[in-house]
Amino acid sequence: MSAAAEAGVDRHIETAQAPGAAESFYRHRAPVRITHWVNVLCILFLLGSGLNIFNAHPRLYWGRYGADADAAFFSIGAYDTPKGTRGITEIGHTDFDTTGVLGWSKVNGQYAARAWPTWLTIPSFQDLADARHWHFLFAWILAINGAFYLIWSFLTRHIQKDIWPDRADLKAIPRSVLQHIRLRHPTGEAAKRYNVLQRLAYLGVILLIALMVLTGLTMSPGIDAFFPWLLDVFGGRQTARSIHFISASLIVLFIVVHLIEVVLAGPINEIRSMLTGRYVVPKEHAQ
Amino acid sequence: MISGKDLTRRAAIAAGFAGAGALVYSANSLTLNPSFGRVFRAVENWTRLNQRALLAGGQLAREYSVADISPTFKANGTFNPGGEEYNRHVAENFAIWRLRIDGMVAHPLSLSVAEIRKLPARTQITRHDCVEGWSAIGQWTGVPLGLLLKAAGISPRARYAVFHCADNLEGEPSKGGEQSPGQYYESIGLADAFHPQTLIAYNLNGKPLDVAHGAPLRLRVERQLGYKHAKYVERIEMTDDFSRIAGGYGGYWEDRGYEWYAGI
Numbered sequence: 020m021s022a023a024a025e026a027g028v029d030r031h032i033e034t035a036q037a038p039g040a041a042e043s044f045y046r047h048r049a050p051v052r053i054t055h056w057v058n059v060l061c062i063l064f065l066l067g068s069g070l071n072i073f074n075a076h077p078r079l080y081w082g083r084y085g086a087d088a089d090a091a092f093f094s095i096g097a098y099d100t101p102k103g104t105r106g107i108t109e110i111g112h113t114d115f116d117t118t119g120v121l122g123w124s125k126v127n128g129q130y131a132a133r134a135w136p137t138w139l140t141i142p143s144f145q146d147l148a149d150a151r152h153w154h155f156l157f158a159w160i161l162a163i164n165g166a167f168y169l170i171w172s173f174l175t176r177h178i179q180k181d182i183w184p185d186r187a188d189l190k191a192i193p194r195s196v197l198q199h200i201r202l203r204h205p206t207g208e209a210a211k212r213y214n215v216l217q218r219l220a221y222l223g224v225i226l227l228i229a230l231m232v233l234t235g236l237t238m239s240p241g242i243d244a245f246f247p248w249l250l251d252v253f254g255g256r257q258t259a260r261s262i263h264f265i266s267a268s269l270i271v272l273f274i275v276v277h278l279i280e281v282v283l284a285g286p287i288n289e290i291r292s293m294l295t296g297r298y299v300v301p302k303e304h305a306q
Numbered sequence: 307m308i309s310g311k312d313l314t315r316r317a318a319i320a321a322g323f324a325g326a327g328a329l330v331y332s333a334n335s336l337t338l339n340p341s342f343g344r345v346f347r348a349v350e351n352w353t354r355l356n357q358r359a360l361l362a363g364g365q366l367a368r369e370y371s372v373a374d375i376s377p378t379f380k381a382n383g384t385f386n387p388g389g390e391e392y393n394r395h396v397a398e399n400f401a402i403w404r405l406r407i408d409g410m411v412a413h414p415l416s417l418s419v420a421e422i423r424k425l426p427a428r429t430q431i432t433r434h435d436c437v438e439g440w441s442a443i444g445q446w447t448g449v450p451l452g453l454l455l456k457a458a459g460i461s462p463r464a465r466y467a468v469f470h471c472a473d474n475l476e477g478e479p480s481k482g483g484e485q486s487p488g489q490y491y492e493s494i495g496l497a498d499a500f501h502p503q504t505l506i507a508y509n510l511n512g513k514p515l516d517v518a519h520g521a522p523l524r525l526r527v528e529r530q531l532g533y534k535h536a537k538y539v540e541r542i543e544m545t546d547d548f549s550r551i552a553g554g555y556g557g558y559w560e561d562r563g564y565e566w567y568a569g570i
Binding site: 073143151155159239242 | 334357365366378443530564570
């Protein structure tokens with residue numbers, strides 16, 4: 020039994036190996052591919068509309084309440100200084116001058132007070148009502164898409180076999196970290212299954228999306244009346260709102276690393292595999 | 307060999323990406339497109355149906371302890387309605403301010419603030435959630451709206467309570483243009499109107515409401531966002547249809563694109 024077979028991906032390998040030809044196999048089944056791209060679209064719109072919503076009150080707090088008079092641990096604002104109006108981002112007690120991008124940036128060619136700039140928000144102009152419409156439209160699609168993915172993945176054991184790391188995976192973490200740092204990607208048989216860092220990253224992003232949904236719901240006064248325990252789990256509406264923002268930031272970090280890895284591992288092969296399902300196994304490194 | 311099936315699949319994938327790209331690129335124009343607005347309305351209706359189904363049991367909003375009260379309760383929207391008439395009411399300490407309850411009712415009522423203060427009261431410490439994202443916790447005292455509506459004897463045809471307010475909130479800029487000024491108003495359905503925590507409130511944190519927080523009377527409708535909590539209420543109109551009032555969407559902010567059922 021090969022390592023790949025043990026990992027449970029054997030059912031999906033249809034090796035089409037002619038002598039001398041590159042070995043390819045069916046890596047991503049249709050439900051994975053479809054939910055992946057629906058998710059891409061959802062996250063794009065949720066991030067953009069989320070930043071527009073954030074602009075309506077660009078301050079974050081811990082606890083049950085939080086408004087202008089309460090201490091924020093993160094804020095973006097425009098302030099008059101001897102050097103003119105500056106965009107100031109405050110993290111903890113440290114101020115950063117972020118003029119031009121955060122706090123004070125150009126809107127239709129003229130500088131204006133705006134937490135996140137026009138080119139990052141959906142819609143680009145500031146409108147809380149419309150940003151909320153986009154946010155809820157894609158929140159529903161994300162939730163339905165995510166629920167379908169989770170149910171399918173558990174039933175077909177995709178999560179258990181392909182994503183959940185086993186004991187051997189966990190032991191391999193130091194080696195995998197070293198390989199990633201040296202930008203060496205698995206080849207041959209090892210490339211047919213997700214490596215442990217991939218598994219942890221995918222597991223992490225699934226948990227982050229679940230956290231986004233739950234903290235998003237905790238911000239709803241209606242949902243809070245129905246599920247008051249959400250407030251206890253997250254420690255209050257304002258803490259939930261802050262976790263919502265931090266989780267979104269971590270998802271952005273995941274996307275950046277994910278895209279870098281796609282480029283490093285061979286963008287055409289990787290993107291093709293998420294479109295058609297077929298993945299060409301990288302050949303063994305020359306000894 | 308590329309089969310016809312492969313070509314169809316490639317065309318579908320290409321179309322998918324083109325469609326997704328176009329959607330992102332045209333997000334602004336879609337936002338302003340009335341036809342696409344129907345998609346948003348459909349989602350809003352779907353969200354409302356889900357929330358109403360969840361809250362059909364009349365669940366209460368969480369009530370907090372005195373220790374949880376915000377040191378400063380942020381005021382928002384209108385800070386002072388101003389105008390000769392309202393200023394006179396402030397000077398007279400709202401002695402002749404009256405709350406009228408009319409429309410589809412058997413016995414229209416007109417009550418002074420002093421009369422309302424003598425009615426059975428409810429005091430609750432609740433969290434006020436603004437659509438902008440901030441929250442403040444405060445202690446509210448007032449008469450349950452359901453008591454007033456029962457006293458007025460609402461018609462079986464009545465479906466909404468519409469709150470007419472003394473403040474005119476002016477020109478909130480939006481969508482790149484100025485918005486029309488307008489008299490503030492709000493409306494809620496009967497399930498929320500008769501909810502035990504829905505109050506016509508006159509005290510905040512044990513003191514009579516100040517002007518910034520809606521003196522002398524304001525609505526508390528605890529399972530919805532802040533803009534539903536109309537301030538400076540002078541008239542409650544029972545109706546079966548709010549589409550003929552102002553912009554027709556049931557509230558000042560609703561007429562400007564916000565959700566009528568503001569549970570999220």
